[in-house]
Amino acid sequence: MDSDPPFHETYKTLFAATKPLNNDWLAAVTAVEELELPSIDLTRLSLESPEKERCKNDIARAANEWGFFQVVNHGISRDVLEKMRDEKVKVFKQPFQHKCRGDKFMNVSAGSYRWGTPTATCLRQLSWSEAFHIPMTDISSLGDSSTFSSPSLHQFATKVASLAQKLAEILAEKSGKKSTFFQENSLLSTCYLRLNRYPPCPIPLFGLMPHTDSDFLTVLYQDQVGGLQLVKDGKWVAVKPNPEALFINIGDLFQAWSNDCYKSVQHCAVTNPTKERFSVAYFLCPSYDTVIESCSSNKPSVYRRFSFKEYRQQVQEDVQNYGYKIGLPRFLV
Numbered sequence: 001m002d003s004d005p006p007f008h009e010t011y012k013t014l015f016a017a018t019k020p021l022n023n024d025w026l027a028a029v030t031a032v033e034e035l036e037l038p039s040i041d042l043t044r045l046s047l048e049s050p051e052k053e054r055c056k057n058d059i060a061r062a063a064n065e066w067g068f069f070q071v072v073n074h075g076i077s078r079d080v081l082e083k084m085r086d087e088k089v090k091v092f093k094q095p096f097q098h099k100c101r102g103d104k105f106m107n108v109s110a111g112s113y114r115w116g117t118p119t120a121t122c123l124r125q126l127s128w129s130e131a132f133h134i135p136m137t138d139i140s141s142l143g144d145s146s147t148f149s150s151p152s153l154h155q156f157a158t159k160v161a162s163l164a165q166k167l168a169e170i171l172a173e174k175s176g177k178k179s180t181f182f183q184e185n186s187l188l189s190t191c192y193l194r195l196n197r198y199p200p201c202p203i204p205l206f207g208l209m210p211h212t213d214s215d216f217l218t219v220l221y222q223d224q225v226g227g228l229q230l231v232k233d234g235k236w237v238a239v240k241p242n243p244e245a246l247f248i249n250i251g252d253l254f255q256a257w258s259n260d261c262y263k264s265v266q267h268c269a270v271t272n273p274t275k276e277r278f279s280v281a282y283f284l285c286p287s288y289d290t291v292i293e294s295c296s297s298n299k300p301s302v303y304r305r306f307s308f309k310e311y312r313q314q315v316q317e318d319v320q321n322y323g324y325k326i327g328l329p330r331f332l333v
């Protein structure tokens with residue numbers, strides 16, 4: 001189909017050079033147990049205490065024990081989610097050449113469309129997916145686009161942004177610091193949405209390579225196909241999909257700010273042999289100048305102070321030099 005990126009053609013030498021079914025790493029990503037993530041009903045937040053406090057405690061516990069959880073009754077209606085999904089399908093169905101021309105095509109910044117892994121030297125380094133990376137500041141300028149019906153995108157982005165903010169504040173409060181830090185330091189121009197599409201893939205591959213998110217907190221909406229996996233107690237597990245829920249994960253910056261109380265865990269997406277899969281992630285990020293330091297006064301800091309700008313630069317440098325992100329271990333005291 002001419003909307004699919006030319007994966008086979010571009011990576012044919014990698015396919016020829018690898019016998020994927022014999023590789024241990026593929027066995028590890030395909031034969032994993034499926035688990036249901038802790039599920040938190042957010043209607044409890046509008047009840048009186050003690051139920052409201054119990055709900056906040058459940059959120060903090062999940063962020064500490066799992067780094068990942070799902071929320072239901074999150075306030076984003078099925079209608080908003082379905083419209084968002086319809087738009088994603090429509091935009092990914094455009095011819096590949098149009099998607100590459102991203103800026104003219106959708107009124108979003110040049111380079112917002114990405115696919116595959118240009119630096120991959122073997123199949124295990126390849127991400128079998130395509131994505132639009134859309135800064136929140138571009139979302140309001142999508143209005144003129146005929147392809148991306150902006151009201152749905154805008155509606156989804158606004159609601160998901162306020163949910164992310166609310167959860168960040170609860171987590172800050174529960175780490176012992178009733179804080180406006182996230183309100184003051186989260187900046188629309190650095191927050192972004194990523195629309196992901198994972199085309200069917202004849203052999204099991206990563207749709208998205210294992211990684212941690214370099215933000216405060218991520219909100220993920222995924223369809224019913226499944227493919228999200230994460231590390232729990234040192235083992236890869238598959239996440240049971242739930243299209244009614246939004247999935248929340250802690251990013252590196254929150255782990256550092258909470259002095260390792262909340263966990264930014266490795267996760268990845270794996271492909272499906274017959275079905276395409278869609279997801280959309282919202283990344284809550286601070287301004288580049290924001291300094292991240294431990295909020296805890298009674299325990300020595302695990303990480304040294306660093307700015308978000310410094311963190312991003314270090315990640316980019318490591319990816320360039322070593323082919324992968326090192327992340328927080330770089331900033332240990």
Ligand SMILES: O=C(O)CCC(=O)C(=O)O
Pocket residue numbers: 194196208213220222227228267268269278279280281
């Ligand atoms: O699509 C997924 O399930 C994971 C997406 C993700 O981890 C990301 O976009 O950072």
Ligand SMILES: [Fe+2]
Pocket residue numbers: 211212213218267
């Ligand atoms: Fe991620």
